[in-house]
Amino acid sequence: xxxxxxxxxRSRTRRAILGAAASVLARDRGATLADxxxxxxxxxxxxxxxxxxxxxxxxxxxxxxxxxxxxxxxEAAIDQGPPLEAMRRLIxxxxxxxxxxxxxxxxxxxxxxxxxxxxxxxxxxxSVPTTIGLIERGQAEGVFDPELGAEWIQQVLxxxxxxxxxxxxxxxxxxxxxxxxxxxxxxNGVVTRKR
Amino acid sequence: xxxxxxxxxRSRTRRAILGAAASVLARDRGATLADxxxxxxxxxxxxxxxxxxxxxxxxxxxxxxxxxxxxxxxEAAIDQGPPLEAMRRLIxxxxxxxxxxxxxxxxxxxxxxxxxxxxxxxxxxxSVPTTIGLIERGQAEGVFDPELGAEWIQQVLxxxxxxxxxxxxxxxxxxxxxxxxxxxxxxNGVVTRKR
DNA sequence: TGTTTTTGAGACACCGAAGTCTCATTATGG
DNA sequence: CCATAATGAGACTTCGGTGTCTCAAAAACA
Numbered sequence: 330x331x332x333x334x335x336x337x338x339r340s341r342t343r344r345a346i347l348g349a350a351a352s353v354l355a356r357d358r359g360a361t362l363a364d365x366x367x368x369x370x371x372x373x374x375x376x377x378x379x380x381x382x383x384x385x386x387x388x389x390x391x392x393x394x395x396x397x398x399x400x401x402x403x404e405a406a407i408d409q410g411p412p413l414e415a416m417r418r419l420i421x422x423x424x425x426x427x428x429x430x431x432x433x434x435x436x437x438x439x440x441x442x443x444x445x446x447x448x449x450x451x452x453x454x455x456s457v458p459t460t461i462g463l464i465e466r467g468q469a470e471g472v473f474d475p476e477l478g479a480e481w482i483q484q485v486l487x488x489x490x491x492x493x494x495x496x497x498x499x500x501x502x503x504x505x506x507x508x509x510x511x512x513x514x515x516x517n518g519v520v521t522r523k524r
Numbered sequence: 525x526x527x528x529x530x531x532x533x534r535s536r537t538r539r540a541i542l543g544a545a546a547s548v549l550a551r552d553r554g555a556t557l558a559d560x561x562x563x564x565x566x567x568x569x570x571x572x573x574x575x576x577x578x579x580x581x582x583x584x585x586x587x588x589x590x591x592x593x594x595x596x597x598x599e600a601a602i603d604q605g606p607p608l609e610a611m612r613r614l615i616x617x618x619x620x621x622x623x624x625x626x627x628x629x630x631x632x633x634x635x636x637x638x639x640x641x642x643x644x645x646x647x648x649x650x651s652v653p654t655t656i657g658l659i660e661r662g663q664a665e666g667v668f669d670p671e672l673g674a675e676w677i678q679q680v681l682x683x684x685x686x687x688x689x690x691x692x693x694x695x696x697x698x699x700x701x702x703x704x705x706x707x708x709x710x711x712n713g714v715v716t717r718k719r
Numbered sequence: 720t721g722t723t724t725t726t727g728a729g730a731c732a733c734c735g736a737a738g739t740c741t742c743a744t745t746a747t748g749g
Numbered sequence: 750c751c752a753t754a755a756t757g758a759g760a761c762t763t764c765g766g767t768g769t770c771t772c773a774a775a776a777a778c779a
Binding site for chain 1: 552553554608632666667668669670671672673675676677679680682683684686687690691696697705708709710711712713714715716717
């Protein structure tokens with residue numbers, strides 16, 4: 330239980346590896362540990378020194394990305410204000426951490442059950458506002474389509490953010506336009522409607 | 525050029541392998557050739573007999589899935605009738621071949637450029653109606669949001685169909701409800717609107 | 720500067736999947 | 750029913766990624 334605070338150098342190296350892992354694996358699952366080490370500008374030995382084996386690394390990267398996404402989405406304060414506004418803030422926050430999200434999105438285990446603002450399949454902390462909560466609130470207020478399941482809407486949210494990130498990644502969409510495009514699509518779909 | 529028509533048995537086996545490959549790889553890239561062989565109810569030797577190495581198999585499976593998707597979407601006759609109706613038929617057709625689509629969707633090479641009704645990055649056949657064509661027609665007629673890029677709308681289409689397939693796969697959505705849910709979401713997004 | 724920490728390069732064994740081959744067994748079709 | 754086509758099981762080799770270890774160089778720190 331007496332965890333030495335870890336030197337500044339070490340924690341910096343650790344973060345570099347975790348970030349590289351998320352980034353590389355987001356673009357290519359099945360990437361090699363050597364690939365990740367290279368992206369982190371670190372020797373393969375060093376990587377193994379911090380993370381004994383692949384599983385440990387991926388687990389840590391998942392947990393880390395969760396924290397990053399959580400931090401970002403927490404700032405969106407999705408339990409505050411009108412659901413529509415809150416959702417827009419949430420989408421912006423998600424796009425901001427697109428690569429982390431893409432990584433999590435691509436991981437089979439995480440993909441299973443996806444509560445966005447809660448740490449994994451742990452028991453949901455009632456004090457932390459969830460995406461599902463926001464969606465249900467919006468449905469209750471008649472803002473979000475009540476005929477669609479809340480989980481479905483959440484899946485769509487993830488899918489659209491991911492698609493936006495991917496489009497930007499491929500240069501099909503300008504970085505700065507992703508958020509507004511995703512929001513517009515998420516809210517209205519693709520069909521033109523009067524008012 | 526003199527390709528022997530191939531015996532009925534052989535072509536049946538070949539199809540079984542290709543189908544199994546698409547199905548298995550859709551759910552798990554990185555699946556083993558042994559996994560695929562098992563799913564195809566075929567010995568690993570037989571698989572290698574038909575497809576010398578993994579690359580050849582995957583390439584063939586991609587091409588085959590393309591044909592399947594193409595066949596299905598061709599029946600939707602997306603160049604006929606009102607764009608909205610045509611799009612609904614297209615979505616239904618895509619959902620019908622969801623696993624093939626999921627397989628293609630998950631393949632890095634195919635994911636690059638995605639003309640849906642044309643055979644790969646080959647030069648587009650002007651006689652074959654494309655998804656992009658349908659979208660642009662819809663935009664011209666004012667049915668689809670003209671402020672969204674046609675490619676973006678296509679990406680969204682794929683993403684939603686994929687998400688729907690995945691939801692059904694996980695039992696989150698009943699099979700029979702996928703098409704209508706995807707259509708509804710695609711057209712209107714998730715926000716409730718007056719008329 | 721001297722000491723300790725941290726690192727990178729390389730050598731090595733290990734393991735699982737891929738690919739090759741043989742041979743006996745089972746279908747298929749004339 | 751026989752000849753041939755097709756298959757499956759298994760033995761075997763190859764190959765690439767993984768994980769372990771050593772040692773000298775570089776960086777951090779006091």
